[in-house]
Amino acid sequence: MIRRLCILGVGLIGGSLALALKQAKGVGEVVGYERDPIARDKALSLGIIDRAELDLAEALRGADVVVLAVPLGAMEELLQAMAPSLKPGMVVTDVGSVKGSVVASARAKLGEYIVDFVPGHPIAGTERNGPEAAFADLFCLHKVLLTPLPESRAVAVRMVRMMWHQVGAEVIETSISHHDRMLAGTSHLPHILAYTLIDMLAKLGETQEALQFAAGGFRDFSRIASSDPSVWRDICLANKEPLLALLERFRTELHGIGEAIHRGDGAKLAEIFARAKAVRDTHYKR
Template identity: 75%
Template sequence: MIRRLCILGIGLIGGSLALALKQSGGVGEIVGYEQDSVRRSKALALGIVDRIESSLEEALKDADVVVLAVPLSAMEVLFQEMASSLKLGTVVTDVGSVKDSVVTAARARLGDNITYFVPGHPIAGAEKNGPEAATADLFFLHKVILTPLSENCASAVKVVRAMWRQVGAEVIETSASYHDKMLAGTSHLPHVLAYALVDLLTNLGETQEIFQFAAGGFRDFSRTASSDPIVWRDICLANREPLLDLLEQFRAELHRISEAILYSDEAKLVEIFTRAKAARDAHYKV
């Protein structure tokens, strides 16, 4: 059990982790850190945290585990500000969707505390944010990827792994670079495509008519375009190289399909669509 947990940033992910640990009995006290006064009030009113601070030093005092649940662009500054307030041996982790940039920032700012920083990323979420979006079952039966560092002590990794298992998640360990490459294709690119499609259709005009005639497939595909634009700006820029590489490959794939349509190449269209259907059906039942 974690005696005192400090969560920096009480939104969907940080708030859901707090609720899940409370429900599972995996934590004693949860202290939140939020600079936004409205979020502080909501987090307390919803029972997400036991105490919430606007002072980082006060929030970190005597914490056994600290979770950074803030946007990627805020990570480095927060690492720098918290370094002097951490007691040596406090386990620190994060929930960022990109790992290489977070690891670089942590190594630059945490000093000796880098030994106890275990990067992580829960593969779970929703398009809504804020404390009111938090739910205790968000991580149940979902994957959490840890990317331990060469500097890590085994006990720190064990604590973070146990925390996520406590809330029903399946924990996987890999390297930060491999994580970023895989997530560029399975998460970051799909979000960019959803934003791009909805923006394209919006710019065509007659937005109301377009959405009126949209079926369930469009709703499902475009769902991620409801995500926080600032969060996804940060993700795109933090994972720039893997994402740009995939965007180039996707552009080439679209060109192949465009050529097949232009020249009425029925066989090529069936080949591409069949290959994609087989790959998708092999991994998902619906």
């Protein structure tokens, strides 16, 4: 049981975590720190947070667990601002979609308190955002990836694991570099592909007409392009190296497909498509 939880950034993820812990009776008081006054009021009126604090030091005071749920681009500044108010044993975790950049910021800003920092990433979300999009079941049956540091204290890691278990999530520990490489492939690059395709069609000037002709497959394929642009800008910049490596590799693969089409090499195309289908069908058993 967390007696006092401090949520820094009360949007879809932070808000849903607060709601889920309350529903699971896994938290006493939830204190929220949110710069956007509209989101702050919304989080209060929806009962997501019990108390809003405008002052960061006040928000952190007496918290057992502090969750950084702000966009990646705001993490470093927040870590710096909160460091003076931390106390030994106050467990700090985050929900950032990229772990390398957050850990680098934490190492730079938290000083001795780094031992109580447990980097985390719940693999859950929707293309909607803000506290009004939050709901208690968001993490239920979803995975949460933790990337503890060599110096992370076992008690801090246990506390964060317990928190996520209480909201129905499956916790998996992995390394920072592995996390960032895997997510580049299954999340970050797909978002770029969906955004880029729609933007290209728009620039060709026939989007609305083209979308008129689009089938259900395109609707599903492009759903992630309705995600928050600033969130994904931050993710792209934070996961620069793994993402760029994968993006270049993808352009090369695409060039290969183009060559096969150009020379009429149906066997090559069928081989690639069949391999991809087999992998997907194995994973998503229908």
